[in-house]
Amino acid sequence: MxxxxxxxxxxxxxxxxxxxxxxxxxxxxxxxxxxxxxxxxxxxxxxxxxxxxxxxxxxxxxxxxxxxxxxxxxxxxxxxxxxPTAKLLPGAEKLVRHLHKHNIPIAVATGSNSWSFNLKTANHQEFFKLFHHTVLCADDPEVEHSKPAPDGFLVAAKRFEDAVDPSKILVFEDAPNGVQAANAAGMHCVWVPAPEVTQTDDVKSKATLILHSLELFVPEDFGLPPYSH
Ligand SMILES: O=c1[nH]cc([C@@H]2O[C@H](COP(=O)(O)O)[C@@H](O)[C@H]2O)c(=O)[nH]1
CATH class of the missing domain: 1.10.150.240 (Putative phosphatase; domain 2)
Known part of the structure; x- marks a missing residue:
């Protein structure tokens, strides 16, 4: 399916x-x-x-x-x-540019506050403009509880231009708290954990898919446009 x-x-x-x-x-x-x-x-x-x-x-x-x-x-x-030395991870730029090119609505929801987000993205400003909106959970007045609560993802969902059912939203996360938050929001989640991250059975059961890298993601498996090569 x-x-x-x-x-x-x-x-x-x-x-x-x-x-x-x-x-x-x-x-x-x-x-x-x-x-x-x-x-x-x-x-x-x-x-x-x-x-x-x-x-x-x-x-x-x-x-x-x-x-x-x-x-x-x-x-x-x-x-x-x-x-400010932060680099994009393998596969991130290709996937985000691909979804943007195909007009798939994309957003960011991070546990960061504006102080740290601005430093980390200082050298990637053009890239982060590709997203329709960004929710900085630590600063956002509408986000009451941080991950693993669903608040940040639900606020991000609400800010898309069209109303969207959470079950139609795909979240990409690396943090166990993030996978739990996406699941609590009723969204699908691709978990891309660092090899050293603790992977409990509970968190594993809440991820729709676990990948070692964004480079391994196959968009059409989630009903998204395929890469052209
Ligand atoms: O080793 C750490 N990793 C991550 C965080 C926290 O996690 C947030 C990142 O959230 P997200 O993965 O949702 O972007 C950071 O802003 C920071 O508050 C931290 O404190 N220490």
Whole structure:
């Protein structure tokens, strides 16, 4: 059975942009000062969440002697210089340009706030203009709860020009919280996890498809126009 999707929503960090290594490096730099390790197990739990929530989880779980506000200030100092180096991940540009060329409505829904989004996309402004709209979950007044809640995806769905049933929307995600959010929103989800991401049976069961790379995506399997070569 071919799934018929008409609209597509993309996550950003670790999906379109290769920023997860930048997050790991900037976080580990702070952890090093206190002899702590930023494990993939912990990272898999915070990916996709808003910065304020991440800061609270990190300081609590690792017992860092920092307030969440201090944690944010320290990580931002490092991120300010490294985020503008973010590169697009393999397959991202080809897929987004293909959908745009075929007038498939596309949007972005990311756990980022505007401060980090602007830095990460500074060198990709033309690319991010291809999307009909962008929802920055951490800043958006209409997004009450961050991923794994469905809010960000539902707000993104509402902002397409035409009304669309969630079951016709395909979400691309790399974060377990994002897969859960897409599922809770009633949308299909292609999960493209980094090899080190914790893959629980629960999250696996919520993904429509799991791929190692966006390069392996076959649009017609989801009722989208095929690549011409
Ligand atoms: O190692 C990390 N990865 C990701 C995040 C958080 O996840 C968000 C990315 O969300 P998304 O995957 O929805 O683009 C970032 O803005 C950040 O708040 C983080 O804190 N630490």
């Amino acid at each position: 071919v799934i018929q999707c008409t609209h597509v929503i993309f996550d950003v960090d670790g999906l379109l942009l290769d920023t997860e290594t930048l997050y790991t490096d900037s976080t580990q730099e702070i952890c090093d000062e206190f002899g702590k390790k930023y494990t993939w197990e912990l990272k898999s739990k915070v990916m996709g969440k808003a910065e304020k929530e991440v800061a609270k989880i990190m300081t609590d779980v690792l017992g860092l002697p920092l307030t969440p506000e201090e944690y944010i200030r320290r990580t931002r100092e490092v991120q300010q210089t490294i985020f």
